[in-house]
Amino acid sequence: MNDSNGYEAVIGLEVHIQLTTRTKAFCGCSTRFGDAPNTNTCPVCLGYPGALPVANREMISMAIALGLATGCTIHHRSVFVRKHYFYPDLPKGYQISQYEDPICTDGTVDIELDDGTRKPVRIRRIHIEEDAGKSLHDIATETLIDLNRCGVPLLEIVTEPDLRTPAEAHAFLVLLRKIVTYLEICDGNMEEGSLRCDANVSVRPAGSREMRTKTEIKNLNSFRNVERALGYEIHRHAELLRQGESPESETLLWDAVRNLTVPLRGKEESPDYRYFPEPDLPPVVLDDAWIERVRAALPELPLARRDRFIANYGLSRYDADILTAEKPLADFFEHTVAGLKRRLPEDFKTACNWVTGDFTRMLRERKRPITDPPLSPAALAELLDMLIEGTISGKMAKQILEEAADTGVHPREIVGRSGAAQLTDEGFLSTLIDSVLRENEPSVRKYLGGRENVFGFFVGQVMKATQGRANPELVNRILREKLDERKKCHE
Amino acid sequence: MRGYIALRPSLLSGEVRCERLVGDALDAARRNRDLNAFLEVYEDAVERAARVDAKIAEGTAGPLAGMIVALKDNLLMRGRKCTCASRILEGFESLYDATAVARLLAADAIVIGRTNMDEFAMGSSGEHSAFGPVLNPRDRRRVPGGSSSGAAAAVAAGIVHAALGSDTGGSVRQPAAFTGIVGVKPGYGRISRYGLVAFASSLDQIGTLTTTVADAALLLDVISGPDPFDATTDPEPATRVTDDLERPLGAVRVGLPREFIEERLDESVHEALERAKDALRTIGTSIQVVSLPHLRYTIPVYTVVAMAEASSNLARYDGVRYGLRRTAATHTELYERTRNEGFGPEVKRRILVGTYVLSAGYVDAYYRKAQQVRALIAREFTDAFRTVDILLGPTTPSPAFFRGERLHDPLTMYLSDVFTASANLAGVPAMHLPVMDDLEGLPIGVQLFAPMRGEGLMFRVASALERTLRQSGR
Ligand SMILES: [Zn+2]
Numbered sequence: 001m002n003d004s005n006g007y008e009a010v011i012g013l014e015v016h017i018q019l020t021t022r023t024k025a026f027c028g029c030s031t032r033f034g035d036a037p038n039t040n041t042c043p044v045c046l047g048y049p050g051a052l053p054v055a056n057r058e059m060i061s062m063a064i065a066l067g068l069a070t071g072c073t074i075h076h077r078s079v080f081v082r083k084h085y086f087y088p089d090l091p092k093g094y095q096i097s098q099y100e101d102p103i104c105t106d107g108t109v110d111i112e113l114d115d116g117t118r119k120p121v122r123i124r125r126i127h128i129e130e131d132a133g134k135s136l137h138d139i140a141t142e143t144l145i146d147l148n149r150c151g152v153p154l155l156e157i158v159t160e161p162d163l164r165t166p167a168e169a170h171a172f173l174v175l176l177r178k179i180v181t182y183l184e185i186c187d188g189n190m191e192e193g194s195l196r197c198d199a200n201v202s203v204r205p206a207g208s209r210e211m212r213t214k215t216e217i218k219n220l221n222s223f224r225n226v227e228r229a230l231g232y233e234i235h236r237h238a239e240l241l242r243q244g245e246s247p248e249s250e251t252l253l254w255d256a257v258r259n260l261t262v263p264l265r266g267k268e269e270s271p272d273y274r275y276f277p278e279p280d281l282p283p284v285v286l287d288d289a290w291i292e293r294v295r296a297a298l299p300e301l302p303l304a305r306r307d308r309f310i311a312n313y314g315l316s317r318y319d320a321d322i323l324t325a326e327k328p329l330a331d332f333f334e335h336t337v338a339g340l341k342r343r344l345p346e347d348f349k350t351a352c353n354w355v356t357g358d359f360t361r362m363l364r365e366r367k368r369p370i371t372d373p374p375l376s377p378a379a380l381a382e383l384l385d386m387l388i389e390g391t392i393s394g395k396m397a398k399q400i401l402e403e404a405a406d407t408g409v410h411p412r413e414i415v416g417r418s419g420a421a422q423l424t425d426e427g428f429l430s431t432l433i434d435s436v437l438r439e440n441e442p443s444v445r446k447y448l449g450g451r452e453n454v455f456g457f458f459v460g461q462v463m464k465a466t467q468g469r470a471n472p473e474l475v476n477r478i479l480r481e482k483l484d485e486r487k488k489c490h491e
Numbered sequence: 492m493r494g495y496i497a498l499r500p501s502l503l504s505g506e507v508r509c510e511r512l513v514g515d516a517l518d519a520a521r522r523n524r525d526l527n528a529f530l531e532v533y534e535d536a537v538e539r540a541a542r543v544d545a546k547i548a549e550g551t552a553g554p555l556a557g558m559i560v561a562l563k564d565n566l567l568m569r570g571r572k573c574t575c576a577s578r579i580l581e582g583f584e585s586l587y588d589a590t591a592v593a594r595l596l597a598a599d600a601i602v603i604g605r606t607n608m609d610e611f612a613m614g615s616s617g618e619h620s621a622f623g624p625v626l627n628p629r630d631r632r633r634v635p636g637g638s639s640s641g642a643a644a645a646v647a648a649g650i651v652h653a654a655l656g657s658d659t660g661g662s663v664r665q666p667a668a669f670t671g672i673v674g675v676k677p678g679y680g681r682i683s684r685y686g687l688v689a690f691a692s693s694l695d696q697i698g699t700l701t702t703t704v705a706d707a708a709l710l711l712d713v714i715s716g717p718d719p720f721d722a723t724t725d726p727e728p729a730t731r732v733t734d735d736l737e738r739p740l741g742a743v744r745v746g747l748p749r750e751f752i753e754e755r756l757d758e759s760v761h762e763a764l765e766r767a768k769d770a771l772r773t774i775g776t777s778i779q780v781v782s783l784p785h786l787r788y789t790i791p792v793y794t795v796v797a798m799a800e801a802s803s804n805l806a807r808y809d810g811v812r813y814g815l816r817r818t819a820a821t822h823t824e825l826y827e828r829t830r831n832e833g834f835g836p837e838v839k840r841r842i843l844v845g846t847y848v849l850s851a852g853y854v855d856a857y858y859r860k861a862q863q864v865r866a867l868i869a870r871e872f873t874d875a876f877r878t879v880d881i882l883l884g885p886t887t888p889s890p891a892f893f894r895g896e897r898l899h900d901p902l903t904m905y906l907s908d909v910f911t912a913s914a915n916l917a918g919v920p921a922m923h924l925p926v927m928d929d930l931e932g933l934p935i936g937v938q939l940f941a942p943m944r945g946e947g948l949m950f951r952v953a954s955a956l957e958r959t960l961r962q963s964g965r
Binding site (some may be wrong): 043046047048049050051052053054055082084086087088091092093094143145272274275276279280281282 | 565566567573575580583585586587589683685686687688691692693695719720722723780799800802803806807809811812813822823826828846849851856858
């Protein structure tokens with residue numbers, strides 16, 4: 001933070017993402033969330049005597065995918081190690097992790113700031129490790145342990161200290177979350193703990209290149225907390241420096257209730273993890289074919305897709321950002337657009353408005369995820385086609401959307417069945433307008449006398465007579481033609 | 492017992508029934524209760540014997556039908572207790588079969604009990620058990636060796652045909668030497684370690700204890716081979732050793748490491764080595780002296796690596812999920828009380844040393860250095876096997892020693908592994924073979940080493956040696 005008082009922050013992040021593999025990192029147990037405690041367990045993840053780990057290949061492929069997506073070097077040989085500490089929810093007394101030889105190193109991603117400028121952030125390393133279980137301390141006299149999460153695969157992503165402001169840290173997290181959800185290797189849910197962030201921060205005089213004492217902040221369980229905690233900590237460091245003091249090198253916890261950081265443990269207790277290579281697992285050896293298989297299956301990444309949406313669909317950056325924030329939403333949009341009969345930029349804009357507007361609202365009201373919508377992209381395209389060709393009005397389209405969502409009936413069928421299609425028959429409308437004008441002779445005179453605002457009244461009368469089904473553009477045109485004609489006669 | 496294979500024709504003909512064999516074995520176990528070889532005898536093995544008898548009658552019996560087997564108490568068998576002769580596993584029952592045990596049972600072997608051992612396989616005398624020392628059936632005043640002490644005693648006393656043990660630094664071969672039987676440590680990765688309670692994962696290997704080379708071969712062929720549950724098993728299918736056992740040897744080059752002869756050896760151990768050399772010459776093999784200079788660092792390297800891994804492997808015994816649990820106010824206190832009461836002194840010593848050699852500031856000087864020298868030892872074995880096919884050496888520096896003699900001298904106790912631990916460090920197969928009895932009637936033998944996947948030739952040499960020695964003995 002290049003704050004007005006001449007200080008600058010140096011921030012590095014350590015992010016853990018929980019992988020969406022079907023089975024755990026080193027055993028065949030399910031990774032499903034929310035099952036009854038200790039049901040997704042086996043001798044391996046319970047740390048029973050004699051049980052041995054076997055590395056999950058899907059997990060390794062996911063690590064390769066993230067490495068490729070962040071421009072990392074993928075190492076053909078990486079090594080699992082044991083990281084030791086005692087805790088009741090760590091059954092083996094060690095966590096299987098990677099240390100000196102991680103699977104990916106030296107990557108870069110470009111974050112985009114609010115003003116549209118891009119900034120590279122270097123990735124120091126990405127390594128594989130297993131999650132611990134959960135300790136539930138809320139029982140007065142006992143600690144209960146749930147080992148369902150124990151052994152679920154994680155990737156730890158460590159950045160270089162390239163971030164300078166809380167906003168940059170936020171932008172990095174948003175981007176990383178987008179990347180991992182695009183890769184479909186993590187659900188990105190920070191509140192549920194599938195994405196966890198620790199931050200390292202130090203503060204120095206602006207423009208200086210020195211590295212000052214850093215503190216580590218843990219327990220940052222939302223993007224907002226990351227920004228707030230960093231803001232708080234940078235301010236605290238800067239105040240200390242201003243007073244000629246220096247912060248202590250320590251680990252802090254973010255207290256989201258009181259909005260401040262509190263020390264977790266003193267430096268004298270810094271743990272010795274006694275790392276050594278895991279003798280039960282051979283090194284992970286990747287051949288080029290494996291890496292290429294993963295590369296070939298990589299999806300288009302969020303920034304590239306955003307830029308393509310702008311170029312191909314003529315959307316604004318704002319619209320494209322919203323559409324590509326989540327891969328399923330972007331997918332839904334593209335599937336919808338693919339089904340449209342007419343493909344002009346204005347139609348893409350219409351589709352964008354509907355997908356991000358009424359359609360999203362409809363999903364929210366019905367508590368349905370975009371991945372399991374009550375209406376397919378093809379059905380939405382059908383609805384939009386009718387709107388674009390003028391068969392139905394916007395108001396009708398909204399009603400049909402609701403009905404299609406509730407009944408599963410195709411939009412065209414709904415329109416056909418209810419006779420809800422717009423009246424676009426010019427002859428019929430012309431006759432109808434003639435009778436409206438005849439019945440409202442006094443108003444016609446007012447109009448001809450210069451009170452042009454009476455025009456809306458005539459339109460309303462026509463719509464009333466057709467229960468809103470008359471095509472408004474057509475009504476407007478015919479009405480204006482007829483009134484203009486009378487005006488000429490009148491003159 | 493004369494060995495299983497000798498008995499097999501009468502078993503298959505129905506002349507001898509498994510039920511009777513099991514009954515006899517259970518009787519023998521009772522008569523030899525003073526050996527303290529078994530921690531538990533399975534009386535219900537008789538029922539399994541009846542089922543195997545039925546299969547023999549039907550002609551559907553497996554290759555080990557009627558083989559009476561004991562398991563070292565660090566091998567898991569579903570529904571059975573397993574303690575590693577430690578208080579910390581008090582009450583622990585296995586949820587699954589070790590892969591080797593499952594294969595044994597699928598081949599219709601009959602397991603009649605679990606045998607005593609040095610706690611968590613840490614010891615070379617059978618005296619470090621939470622359930623009392625094991626006696627040597629050849630001389631009850633002496634130790635049977637360790638850590639597969641009860642397994643060796645049960646085979647040597649003729650209670651069972653065979654036992655499965657584990658060998659981390661010599662824990663199968665050394666007790667086999669002290670009790671006068673055949674002990675095999677296959678190459679690392681030949682037998683799945685799934686279901687073997689870990690002591691030092693990179694060194695541990697399940698091994699066989701039998702009275703004959705042929706029985707060992709038969710047993711080995713049943714339990715060897717890749718296992719999807721153990722990522723360190725050799726992915727190639729294991730070549731069978733039984734089929735070629737009797738095939739003529741041809742020109743085999745045997746090497747005798749200079750570093751072995753230079754160690755201090757008992758006179759009788761020297762003599763056994765000389766007799767083995769004579770017998771090998773009779774068979775037609777050539778013998779030459781080779782050098783593996785780093786062998787002299789075997790014990791310090793082994794000690795550091797084994798204890799480092801042990802300190803890690805034994806971290807899971809915390810009183811939280813199974814076994815002994817001493818309740819306390821905090822979880823740290825729970826660990827302290829449980830582990831303090833649960834582990835014996837030798838186990839604690841090794842956990843402490845292992846923790847130390849992995850600690851920040853010491854890991855480079857000890858653990859890493861040891862791994863570097865280990866790599867040198869492994870390379871020297873590879874190099875030696877370019878000029879010779881088999882290495883020959885003593886198994887132990889002396890025959891079985893007296894109980895209590897080394898109990899309070901851990902360093903001398905650790906030297907029991909001086910000739911055996913190098914095979915674990917290099918991962919190569921090795922086996923002990925009895926050669927003679929000394930003047931006091933104590934058995935002494937020699938050790939053969941082979942290159943990785945070289946079990947076939949090692950067994951052929953052992954078999955020829957066994958035959959020749961038996962002939963000259965008569
Ligand atoms: Zn599991």
